[in-house]
Amino acid sequence: MTATIEPEVGKSRRRKEDERLITGRTRWTDNIALPGMLHLAVLRSPFAHAKIVSIDTSAAKGLPGVVAVYTAADLDPEGAIGMPCAWPITPDMAAPRRPVLAADRVNFAGEGVAVVVARSSAEAHDALEAIEVEYDELPPVLDLEAALAEDAPLVHEELGSNKNAFWVFDSAEAGTGGNVEEALSSSEVVLKRRFRQQRLVPAFMEPRACVVDPTGAQLTMWSATQVPHILRVMSALTLGIPEHRLRVIAPDVGGGFGGKIGVLPEEMMTVLVANKLGKPVKWNESRSETMLAAHHGRDQIQDITISAKADGTVTGLKVELLANLGAYNGLVGPGVPILGAFMFNAIYKIPAYHFACTNVFTTTTLTDAYRGAGRPEATFAIERIMDELADELGMDPIELREKNWIKHEEFPFTTVCGLTYDSGNYEAATEKAKELFGYDALRREQKERRESNDPVQLGIGISTFTEMCGLAPSRVLGSLDYGAGGWEYASLRMLPTGKVEVTTGASAHGQGHETAWSQIVADQLGVPFEDVEVLHGDTQSSHKGLDTYGSRSLVVGGIAIVKAAEKVVAKAKPIAAHLLECSEDDLEFSGGKFTVKGTDSSTTIQDIALAVFAAHNLPDGVEPSLDSDATFDPENFSFPHGTHLCAAEVDTETGRVKLRSYVCVDDVGKVVNPLIVEGQVHGGLAQGIAQALFEEAVHDESGTLTTGTFADYLLPSAADLPSFTTDRTETPSTTNPLGAKGVGEAGTIASTPAVVNAVVDAVRHFGVNDIEMPLTPMRVWNAVRNGTPDAGGPGGEAGGGLGSIDASGGAQ
Amino acid sequence: MRITVTVDGTKYTDDVEPRTLLVHYLRERVGKVGTVVGCDTSNCGACTVHLDGHSVKSCSVLAVQADGCEVTTIEGLARDGQLHPVQQAFHDNHALQCGFCTPGMIMQSIDLLADNPDPDEQAVREGLEGNLCRCTGYQNIVKAVRDAAKHMSPGAGPDAEKIEQANHVGVGGE
Numbered sequence: 001m002t003a004t005i006e007p008e009v010g011k012s013r014r015r016k017e018d019e020r021l022i023t024g025r026t027r028w029t030d031n032i033a034l035p036g037m038l039h040l041a042v043l044r045s046p047f048a049h050a051k052i053v054s055i056d057t058s059a060a061k062g063l064p065g066v067v068a069v070y071t072a073a074d075l076d077p078e079g080a081i082g083m084p085c086a087w088p089i090t091p092d093m094a095a096p097r098r099p100v101l102a103a104d105r106v107n108f109a110g111e112g113v114a115v116v117v118a119r120s121s122a123e124a125h126d127a128l129e130a131i132e133v134e135y136d137e138l139p140p141v142l143d144l145e146a147a148l149a150e151d152a153p154l155v156h157e158e159l160g161s162n163k164n165a166f167w168v169f170d171s172a173e174a175g176t177g178g179n180v181e182e183a184l185s186s187s188e189v190v191l192k193r194r195f196r197q198q199r200l201v202p203a204f205m206e207p208r209a210c211v212v213d214p215t216g217a218q219l220t221m222w223s224a225t226q227v228p229h230i231l232r233v234m235s236a237l238t239l240g241i242p243e244h245r246l247r248v249i250a251p252d253v254g255g256g257f258g259g260k261i262g263v264l265p266e267e268m269m270t271v272l273v274a275n276k277l278g279k280p281v282k283w284n285e286s287r288s289e290t291m292l293a294a295h296h297g298r299d300q301i302q303d304i305t306i307s308a309k310a311d312g313t314v315t316g317l318k319v320e321l322l323a324n325l326g327a328y329n330g331l332v333g334p335g336v337p338i339l340g341a342f343m344f345n346a347i348y349k350i351p352a353y354h355f356a357c358t359n360v361f362t363t364t365t366l367t368d369a370y371r372g373a374g375r376p377e378a379t380f381a382i383e384r385i386m387d388e389l390a391d392e393l394g395m396d397p398i399e400l401r402e403k404n405w406i407k408h409e410e411f412p413f414t415t416v417c418g419l420t421y422d423s424g425n426y427e428a429a430t431e432k433a434k435e436l437f438g439y440d441a442l443r444r445e446q447k448e449r450r451e452s453n454d455p456v457q458l459g460i461g462i463s464t465f466t467e468m469c470g471l472a473p474s475r476v477l478g479s480l481d482y483g484a485g486g487w488e489y490a491s492l493r494m495l496p497t498g499k500v501e502v503t504t505g506a507s508a509h510g511q512g513h514e515t516a517w518s519q520i521v522a523d524q525l526g527v528p529f530e531d532v533e534v535l536h537g538d539t540q541s542s543h544k545g546l547d548t549y550g551s552r553s554l555v556v557g558g559i560a561i562v563k564a565a566e567k568v569v570a571k572a573k574p575i576a577a578h579l580l581e582c583s584e585d586d587l588e589f590s591g592g593k594f595t596v597k598g599t600d601s602s603t604t605i606q607d608i609a610l611a612v613f614a615a616h617n618l619p620d621g622v623e624p625s626l627d628s629d630a631t632f633d634p635e636n637f638s639f640p641h642g643t644h645l646c647a648a649e650v651d652t653e654t655g656r657v658k659l660r661s662y663v664c665v666d667d668v669g670k671v672v673n674p675l676i677v678e679g680q681v682h683g684g685l686a687q688g689i690a691q692a693l694f695e696e697a698v699h700d701e702s703g704t705l706t707t708g709t710f711a712d713y714l715l716p717s718a719a720d721l722p723s724f725t726t727d728r729t730e731t732p733s734t735t736n737p738l739g740a741k742g743v744g745e746a747g748t749i750a751s752t753p754a755v756v757n758a759v760v761d762a763v764r765h766f767g768v769n770d771i772e773m774p775l776t777p778m779r780v781w782n783a784v785r786n787g788t789p790d791a792g793g794p795g796g797e798a799g800g801g802l803g804s805i806d807a808s809g810g811a812q
Numbered sequence: 813m814r815i816t817v818t819v820d821g822t823k824y825t826d827d828v829e830p831r832t833l834l835v836h837y838l839r840e841r842v843g844k845v846g847t848v849v850g851c852d853t854s855n856c857g858a859c860t861v862h863l864d865g866h867s868v869k870s871c872s873v874l875a876v877q878a879d880g881c882e883v884t885t886i887e888g889l890a891r892d893g894q895l896h897p898v899q900q901a902f903h904d905n906h907a908l909q910c911g912f913c914t915p916g917m918i919m920q921s922i923d924l925l926a927d928n929p930d931p932d933e934q935a936v937r938e939g940l941e942g943n944l945c946r947c948t949g950y951q952n953i954v955k956a957v958r959d960a961a962k963h964m965s966p967g968a969g970p971d972a973e974k975i976e977q978a979n980h981v982g983v984g985g986e
Contacts, residue, residue, distance in 0.1 A: 018903040021911030022895070022918065024846015024886035031845040122829075122836075205850050205858060205912040205946050254848075254912030255946050287851035510910025510947055675906045682949030683909060710855035710944065718937040718950040747949075 005591050008519035008529050009738070012675035015515040016534075020252075027251040029209035029224045034280040037211070038067055040270055041124035042283070043114040043131050044292060045106035048142075048703020049155070049363040050135035052104050055114055060130040065123030068277065069131065071114045072103035075272045079103060083328070084234045084263055086483035087335035093165040094361070096156040098328035100265045100272065106135070107155055107327035108365050109704050110292030112265060117273055117281060140363045140703035144301055144322045147360050155327060155361040164325050164359035165334060169341050169417060171353040177416040178352035183316025187307035191392055193385050197377045198773050199299040199324070199697040201291055201707075202370050203715055204509075206254020208294055209284040210267045212274040219275070222249045223267055226256035226509045227547040230484070232539045234263040234331075239271060250537035253509035257687070258369030260509065261549055262295055262331050291708045296697050297370020299324040300337060302381045304344070312393050312403045316352040317416075319344050319381070323359045323367075330368030334359050338480060339374030339468070342417045346382045347426055347466050347641060348404040353416040363703050369549060371687055372745040375467045376752060383463045383753035387760070388769060397462050397757070398430065398439075405464065412734070419468060421639045422734045425667065426464060429729045433643040433665040436725055442647050450765055455653050458660070459762025461646040463754035468637040469742030471550030476637070487633035488552065489544040490560035492521065492568050494626035496613035498606025500525060500532045502564075505545015506557030507537040511744065512676045513553060517561055519672055520738070524565030525605055526592020544631075551742030554672065555638045559736050563630035572608045572626055578619040579603055579611060638733045640741035642666035644750040648758035652766070655781025657693060657759055663725045664750065669733040669741030677743050681726050684747020690716050691748075692755035696774050714774075815879040819844060820888025828875045834868075835859040837875035838885060846886040846915050850944070857943030860916035861885045865970035867923035869916075869942070884970065886915035889922075898922050901960035902953070909947030917943050921957045926970050930961050 020026050057069040072079070082097035101112045114131050118124035139153040146152055147162040155162055171177030184190055211222040219241060225231050228250040236243040253260065266283050274281040285293070303320040323337040341355040386404075390397040406413045408425040415421065439460070446458040471477070474485030489505035502521055504513060518532040535541045545557075569589055576594035577584040580601055587594050595602040608626065611617065615624035644664040650657050662685065671677050694714040698707050707713040732739025752773070759775050760768060767787030771779050816825045819842050826841055838844040838861065849871060850858030859870045862884040870883075889896040898921050901907070908914040917940065924931065924939035931939065936957045937950070945953060 014903055015906065017911070018908060021908055021914050022886075022899045022902050023890055024844070024915050026846065026911065028845070028848060028912070030848070031839075122831075203946055205856065205910065205944065206848070207850070253910065254850075255910040257946070287853065287856070512909070679906050679909055679948060679952060682951045683947045684949075686949035687946070709853045710851045711853045715855075715944050715946070717942070717944060718940040718954060721937075721950055723933065723951050723954070724949070 008522040009672050011519065011673065013515050013519055013529065013673055015512050016518060017512060017514050028206060028254060029211055029222045029251060030284045032211045032222050032282070034211070034213055037280040037282055038117050038119060038277065039121040039124045040273055040281050040283040041116050041121065041128055042112040042266060042289070043128045044289065045102065045109055045111045045113055047106060047135055047137055048109045048140040049138040050106050051138060052102060052106065052113060053134040053136050056132040057114060059132070060116060060127040063123070063127045063130055065119040066116060066127045067119065068117045069114060069127065070273065072099055072101040075269060076100055081238060081268065083265055083268070084238055085329035085331060085334065087332045087481065089167050089334045089338055089481055090165045093334060094159050094163065095329055096159060098265070100268045108363050110365055111327070112269070115269055115273065117277065121284065142362055142364065142699060142703055144324055144360050144362065147362055148358070155363055162361045164329065164361055167338055167357045169355040171416045174418060176418045180316045180318045180352045180354040183352040184305060184307045184318065187315045188310045189389065189392060190305060190307045191385060191389055192303070192305040193388060193770065195302045195304065195381050195384060196772055197298040197300040197302065197380065199367070200297045200370060200691055200695050201697050201713055202257040202259025202294070202297055204255030204257055204259050207285045207287055207290045208260065208264065208266070209282070210270045211280065211282045212270045213280040214274045214278060215280065218245050218247045219271065220247045220249065221267065221271065222251055224253050224260060225250050226253060226260040226507065226549065228507050228537055228539055229505060229545045229547050231263055231267065235267065235271065238263070238268060248539045250507050256509040257371040258297065258373055258549060259294055261369045288709050291713065292365060292705055295330050295333070295366045295368040296326070297367060298377060299367050300377055302377065304381045304385050306385050306389055308389055308393070310393065312395050312400045314348060314350050314404050317344060317350050319355045321357040323357055324362055324364065325359050326362060326364045326366035328366055330366045333366055333368040335480070335482060336367070336369055336374045340378035342419055342468055343375045343378035344382050345416050346379060347406060347464055349406055350416045364699055365705065371684070371748045372467070373550065375745065376688065376749045379463070379465045379749045380753045383465070384756060387757045391764065391769070401462070401464055420636060421466065422636060423731045424466065424639060424641050425729060425731045426641060426643070429641065429665040429667050430464065430643040432727060432729060433645050433663050436665070436727060437645040437661065437663040439645065455651060457650050457652055457762040459648045459650060459758040459760065461648065461754045461756065461758025461761055463644045463750045463757060464641070465750040466639050466641040467745060467749055469551040469640055470555030470634065470638045471552045472556045472634045473636060474633050484546060485633065486546065486552065486556065487631050488546055488556040488560045489629065489631050490557065490564045491629035492561070492564040492627060494568060494605065494609035494612070496610055498527070498531065498609050500527055501535060502532060502561060503535045503542035504557050504561065505542055505547065506553040507545065507547045508553070509548065511548070511553060511680070512673065516554065516672045516676060517558065520558055520561050521565055524562060525568065526590065527606060551744040554740050555736055555742045556632060556634060558672070558738060558740060559634065560630050560632035562737055563632050564628050567628035567630060568626060569605070571628060572605050574619055575608050575612060575622060576603055579608070579617070634736060636735045638669065638735065638741040640666065640668040640743065640746055642746055642750055644754040646754040646758040648755065648762055650759055650762040650780060652763065652784045655777035655779070655784065657775055657780060659689070659722045659755070661725065662722060664747070665727045665729060666743065666746050667729045667731050668743040668746065669731060670739035671728065671730065672738070672740065678726055680743045681747045682724060684745060685724050685751045686716060686721055688748040688751030689721065689755050691752045692773055692775060694720065694774050813876050815876055817878045818882045820885055830874070830876055832875040833871055834873040834875050834878050835870035838870060838883070844885045844887055848912060848915065850912065855944065856913070857920060858913050858916040860919040860943065862919060862923065862970045867920050886918060889918070896922070897963040898925070898960040901956040901963065905952050905956035905959055907948060907952040907956035913943060913945045917945060917953060921960065923970055924957065925961055925964060929964070931958065933958070
């Protein structure tokens with residue numbers, strides 16, 4: 001039990017989590033098998049929009065292994081259960097009930113209409129085929145603009161409109177800036193663009209799953225969720241189960257990216273069925289079901305107008321969004337575009353800003369949080385239009401950014417939407433990135449290739465970004481009508497042997513919390529890294545929390561750990577003074593040791609833990625425990641930033657895009673574990689690049705998802721991606737004791753515009769000023785051929801309608 | 813149908829439905845839940861195991877096709893408490909995050925290295941094309957495979973598994 005001296009924070013520790021993951025000794029939800037466990041399978045609607053005329057389950061009920069077949073009439077006869085939405089963004093937001101199973105009408109292809117419970121999963125799926133459902137098809141609602149027309153078919157007839165909510169922010173009204181219309185009418189350059197954020201699939205590798213065991217004293221639910229605590233409270237509210245009788249466990253969870261933030265109808269139906277039958281029940285979905293029924297991300301149309309002086313000084317920014325929510329409100333779906341509202345101004349000093357968003361219901365799979373949630377969309381739009389503005393003004397895109405960004409000496413800086421950025425150094429990150437990238441040499445090569453009419457053209461794309469990370473300040477979330485706070489919880493227990501058990505409310509799903517939290521605790525208490533065990537993902541052991549999303553784990557959950565550790569040290573101090581027979585004022589704590597100042601008399605916190613356990617010799621009135629808990633609610637978000645540079649080679653004869661090099665310098669404040677940070681950046685880059693080049697969830701004109709498997713939805717493989725050059729600058733956050741800022745979404749946010757900017761830059765001299773994502777070879781080739789943005793999207797008319805906008809792209 | 817399969821050195825004899833996929837047989841009958849299912853179209857590779865010394869996606873092999881064969885799963889790689897060099901390299905190079913694709917990724921990497929003991933970056937990327945990862949961006953996986961190549965003795969690939977399994981005394985099973 002020797003105390004460590006070398007700081008753990010900042011060290012590239014190999015992960016504690018790896019051992020079980022590389023040997024296959026994992027506990028995924030689908031690995032859980034309980035005695036007498038039954039299997040549940042869901043029959044899903046093949047139609048996007050239809051009335052259910054009848055459901056005949058009699059044939060299915062007689063099949064081998066089948067225990068029960070249920071419809072909405074059996075599971076929710078009163079029609080009383082509605083899936084929760086935690087973010088009613090406006091008082092008049094439309095909130096149609098999302099049933100556990102559709103009763104008389106289906107509103108997207110994939111919505112559940114019946115369930116089979118059988119002894120084996122195979123038997124349950126066999127029986128699905130024997131259920132006969134008669135549908136009466138209704139017209140699908142797919143196009144966002146058409147959905148808002150007066151005579152549009154309605155997703156929810158009772159609402160009288162497909163509009164979910166209208167949310168607006170105006171800097172003049174808020175008193176945070178000027179009037180946008182005045183800025184637009186008085187500026188020398190005004191540029192308007194329409195960008196499309198295609199629909200994406202989060203595509204976590206582990207499909208969703210849930211096991212419910214009603215046979216114990218409590219109802220136990222295992223779920224492949226990233227929000228076990230939220231799931232517990234929402235399940236209690238949704239189903240009327242007393243919360244203290246419900247235990248939710250998120251065991252090993254195979255990725256989330258926001259895609260496992262939902263509270264699912266499938267989870268609720270598994271509970272209902274398990275309770276009805278009094279037996280453990282497992283639901284485990286196939287990938288095709290995930291694609292259909294787990295929520296999607298993005299899917300916005302962005303109309304963005306920027307105004308500037310002739311010297312490049314930006315004077316105003318106006319954003320009008322149409323956001324596709326799909327068929328119902330997801331758990332936080334309506335709020336996702338609202339998060340973006342605060343990020344369109346990015347790292348720039350923009351004097352006037354107006355943001356307005358219309359959320360729209362369509363007969364498609366729900367959209368909800370997906371890595372970055374709102375912020376990648378915003379960053380894309382501002383970074384694309386900054387490039388267009390630079391082109392319009394004949395400026396280098398980096399020069400234009402430099403002209404407008406917040407200088408490092410100007411922090412803290414309050415932006416046009418009222419957020420205060422605590423710290424940042426955009427100059428340092430950009431300088432470092434340019435150097436690593438070889439910016440000037442690549443620009444020279446680009447010029448040569450243009451002059452020689454090389455069939456393979458070179459483009460350079462830049463993206464600078466910031467994001468509001470660490471979704472937390474409860475007061476701010478409250479002011480945005482979010483249904484919960486943003487605090488996080490931790491507890492810390494010194495065990496008799498001096499080992500430390502830590503619980504975190506920030507439930508992990510692959511981010512390495514067990515390692516990073518151990519490093520933090522090791523430093524705070526001065527105990528060996530190996531002596532710390534981190535417990536998470538079980539509402540019984542880690543009994544309070546708000547889970548993991550929005551890069552909040554470290555900057556909120558990690559700080560709660562620091563606070564809990566401080567309390568443990570404070571609790572140990574009087575005991576140390578008692579044992580060392582000195583005054584508390586004479587003690588100092590360092591490296592796990594309490595030392596009497598100026599002497600060599602000392603005791604370690606690990607020895608005190610044993611003394612506390614024995615409790616033979618404690619000061620009067622001190623309780624025999626060396627533990628504590630803490631809840632942390634920060635005053636402010638954190639604001640990581642970075643500069644990303646991409647060099648893309650575009651084959652003008654085939655439209656093929658090859659990423660030649662990708663350099664990013666991220667500033668995520670103080671880093672706890674560089675290895676983990678680098679890994680998060682790599683993964684984020686892959687996801688953002690995939691949005692730029694590969695991925696899109698497409699519905700055909702009938703509303704059928706035509707990209708419903710990994711064979712159709714192009715998730716990049718190792719062969720599709722380059723190696724990245726990543727580096728860091730470190731500007732600590734001034735608003736938390738670790739100085740950390742959060743990294744989970746950085747790569748995803750910054751990379752999409754960097755890649756698209758690079759490709760457009762490569763072919764701009766053909767008259768191209770935009771190409772719709774994903775930049776497939778066909779779209780790039782068409783753009784080169786036509787010198788205009790591609791008009792045709794894979795969605796046929798729905799996509800095609802978006803291409804005709806403002807192709808001229810000039811000043812207006 | 814009755815099949816006899818040696819899985820990670822232990823012989824099992826079972827009656828299976830003809831339609832049972834090898835991955836389901838391994839997970840549900842043999843209890844080898846380290847091998848996971850990530851898709852239903854054989855695209856993701858999460859279920860990759862070795863069948864008679866070569867990597868296969870166990871969702872595209874019927875259990876009956878494995879009759880008389882030797883199967884190695886992620887759970888059979890570590891020997892005598894020692895991680896396989898590829899497992900070690902994945903840990904050393906932070907080649908995993910959520911870890912769901914990792915068993916398949918490791919099994920495929922071992923086969924790749926058996927074919928090409930010293931692959932360059934492009935060869936690794938192409939060799940892993942059939943295995944999808946959503947967390948890592950692949951960069952550290954590529955690094956891990958090349959690192960493992962340095963630490964693997966010639967013949968340490970799936971062929972070595974076959975030799976070792978032949979010498980393995982069957983314990984447990986049926």
